Amino acid sequence: MNESPASGHSSARTIAGIVLFMVGSLLSSLRLTQTAPDPTHLQADEITEKAEHRFSALKSQLPSRGVVGYDGESGNAGTEDYYLAQYALAPLVVERSKNHRLVIVSVTTEPPKPDTSGLELVKNFGNGVALCSNKDAK
């Protein structure tokens, strides 16, 4: 597989290969800077920060550990909201079920609202967050 010693032609070919590689790579780097957040309008991701704030008042009414229920919207938005609640309330385990003595009810957007039948309001914390009890829970 040995090639003949590099000639002027082959060295030019090598240089062309390296230049092509550099140009292609730098264009991708340029794209990286273009898709980066605007440094003049830096604002921390509001979704996670807001969720931390939304559930902070609720924390004092919940046990420090164990499992509580969660009742929220269905669909993708509801799933994300559930995980944000779990993230904010750890190390408490939040199960997406009403079958618990204490159930967090969370509503973030317009209807359809979660089905709260069988739940009794304990306290409304505002921002779409309420704590309910379920006396029928096993």
Place this chain on the structure above:
Amino acid sequence: MTLLLAVISCVVAGYFLVALGWPLRYRSVYEWLLGASLSVGFGIGVFSVIFFLALVAGLTHLLVLDLGLVALLAGCLWFWRTRLSSVHARAAAGMRSPLPQWLDRVVMACLGLALAAAFYAAILRSIVHPHGEGWDAFAIWNLHARFLFRGGAHWRDGFSSLIPWSHPDYPLLLPSAVAHFWTVLGHESTAVPAIIGLAFTFCTVGLLCGSLGVLRGRICALLGGLALLSTPLFVEQGASQYADVPLSFFFLAVIALIQLADGRGALFLSGLAAGFAVWTKNEGMLFLCALTAAHVIETIRRRTVQPKIYNTAQLMAFGIPVAVFVALVVWLKHSIAFPNEIFSDPQTMLQKALSPNRYWAIIQWFAKDFLRFGEWWPIPSTLLLPALYFLTAGERSKPASPAFRASVLTLFLTLAGYFAIYVITPYDLYWHLRFSLNRLFLQLWPSTIFLFFLALPHWRPEKVSK
């Protein structure tokens, strides 16, 4: 102050570990890069394990444990230094660039620009997404870190099937390392996972440039670094607080260390890196199986020429750290978490394995993502690299070494493993491919670049640099 002490302890512990296995002489900038990158990555890895073991054992006073570890490693280093034989480094490349000086400077400038762009994008993304960018950052990795940090003796509560999408069976290198620094700090800080993510990102680049510099010289080191830094997905994922970039760091460390030296010490470090990979993500276990299979295949293939690639002592040096981490992960999976959902229903798995449509769909996605996974624009690096290979004039490499062939085979087998997982996945196939395939490719990308530049023809300085 305590945090600074912990950070210094982390890097020093990593440095001592690296020095124990491979006494680098730090004669060139590449050896410095290599040593520093490995020290940071291994330091974070070992701090993760220390935290987890302390948590399981109910030990407090983490900083005392950290300093004790550093003292222990220093003692081991002093003891072994007098006994370890010198390293059989495979390093051979001269440091002088074979290219015309102007081009050498242009390549250097391009790397500088790509580094600045990557740093700029990564820092801005970390500021804008303090809890990580994307679902997995807060729903898996940082959530697990919170359970480890906030849960105290009840940390196991968080690894429960009641939180199904948080993947309770995932290994804990990243969450444990984050929780370690939070514990030392005394409170949670979003800066910790962000800095750990950035450290792994830029240490992967350092490891790639350092190992290529030692093995193939300056120009390959610069071009290799450029190839990785100009992969937008690599930088974005590095800043996103996911575990894929840390995993890619350990994959590269395993492969680079095998290529760099064949002494017991380097193989011990390689085994340690493989262990850390197993402790980072489930794909680490797959990679370890692929690595083992590749070396067995290579050994069998060479049987008539040479009986072994490695002797028993070398195998032990590699196998002992691997065995420790495999035991740790197996213990974690069996005693704490519930089984991985991918392997939970054998009958459905078999049904899916017998469906040819799934294979065809996966092949199509693999082909498409091969060109676009890095989010390059406008020319994918997966096309630029072959173009560079064919345009490069020079002496083609001698027949590949067994270690090189085994490394290439390892990547192919890992890729085949990813393919097989998609075949049997219980999730919607297209959804699974859409949200994970690019990250799986990314895990192997630094190692692929490394092996590519090792295979690149050798330039002939006396002819090219006029």
